[in-house]
Amino acid sequence: MYKNLAATAVAACYCLFAPQGAFSQTKAAPVTPPLKVAVVYVAPLGDAGWVHQHEAARQALVAALGVKVQATYVENVAEGPDAERVIRDLARQGNQLIFTPSFGYMEPTLTVAQEFPNVKFESITGYKTTSNVAAANARYYEGRYLAGIAAGRMTRTNLAGYVAGFPIPEVLQGINAFTLGMRSVNPQAQVKVVWLNEWFNPGRERDAAMTLMNQNADVMAFHTGSTAVMVAAQERGKLAVAYHSDMRKVAPDAQIVAVTHQWGDYYTARAKAVLNGSWTSGSVWGGVKAGMIRVGDFGSKVPKAVQVEVLARQKDIAQGKLHPFYAKDAVRDNQGREVILPGKTLSDADILGMNWLVEGVLGKTQP
Incomplete structure (x- = not known):
């Protein structure tokens, strides 16, 4: 499955990304706290590495927003059918914002997002967006x-x-x-x-x-x-x-x-946006200048x-x-x-x- 996704990425050129961020103007209604947030990890949680940095971002979000959020995670989820099952379960459990930080999670995220139009999804390293799926990557x-x-x-x-x-x-x-x-x-x-x-x-x-x-x-x-x-x-x-x-x-x-990789500010900003009703779909591609x-x-x-x-x-x-x-x-x-x-x-x-x-x-x- 991943090889097919990789080929698709080359063909599409990830062209939806903007240098610092471009979001639509269609906004959702504010959410009454606590906002339920979930993050899906492609590998086991360790002391360093890709998953560690996203866990640091989840913790930064909790530190910044306190009782306004309930943020959980699921670790070691394989790309493909397992990811789709886990993401769907998280949506069914009432999570209102779900981060899916792995390229192979992109298609499963899009599939589940169609079934849960009121849930907001953040596809990290993906490049496709819909009305309730935003994409983000770093340079x-x-x-x-x-x-x-x-x-x-x-x-x-x-x-x-x-x-x-x-x-x-x-x-x-x-x-x-x-x-x-x-x-x-x-x-x-x-x-x-x-x-x-x-x-x-x-x-x-x-x-x-x-x-x-x-x-x-x-x-x-x-x-x-x-x-x-x-x-x-x-x-x-x-x-x-x-x-x-x-x-x-x-x-x-x-x-x-x-x-x-510094994801804490992005995670926190996106959670704040869901809470205050300003969340919109779109894409961001930030680097050294953006602090990512x-x-x-x-x-x-x-x-x-x-x-x-x-x-x-x-x-x-x-x-x-x-x-x-x-x-x-x-x-x-x-x-x-x-x-x-x-x-x-x-x-x-x-x-x-x-x-x-x-x-x-x-x-x-x-x-």
Whole structure:
């Protein structure tokens, strides 16, 4: 099922997303507190990672709104039929706002939303909207580019490893931005990719990391759901970029930097909107400037000069002075085709429909 969704995403180009947010003008009636909110997690709840960050957002919502909300969650729900069943059960239980933060939850969310028109749904990383389904995503690629700068400065073998889930545009954007960031400070750097075709499998994530490190990668990155890559790098005395959240707890020596996702403000704002009757459907695609992506949490091995450089570039992105997919000179993919013309910046539509890997990446867009 996921492969079909990925193909659909490429065809649709995620074109419903707006840079900071675009919502319809049709508003609902206010809700009498407490508002019942539910969140569905695609993997088990842990101390770090994708699910951890959304749990942090749920807790931030509760802290901000107190007795005005009752917010619960269901963890480790597989994409597909299981997700549809769980989302439907949550709607039947009287939840008025349901967050579904996984790309493979998009179609199940849409199906259930048709059956419960008075329930509001937030499809996180989905791209389709209806009158009661809003979509939100973050510009993860901005953080990836910044992490690439740190990796480019820190590598000694000029080879980074990248453990990736599925070859959808969001993941390709991250790999390409990371590679461009590395090569902006280290033109000899390369990135080798291993595809897993699943988001959460700590055993396979670890095996892939070990394989890449055996092939001379001394810096690891990943787009999967656990901390397994970080733990593997820690054990092998290598370096790694944490993703989703700060992972120094499990990799205190390995972590060079973390790309963290900040969902708390979004969750809280959307719950407030349901409560006061201002909730509307629409889409949002925010990055560093919107506070949805942040790079920091540097490890002890990262020189101060590298930290300063990365934070300066983060400020440049926030101010619109730097774009990861701007080409001073022509940018080519790893098949030799020109994908960004000299002096041009990729449009949002081109970024959202990305289906290529940039020069410097050792790998293909399919496993």
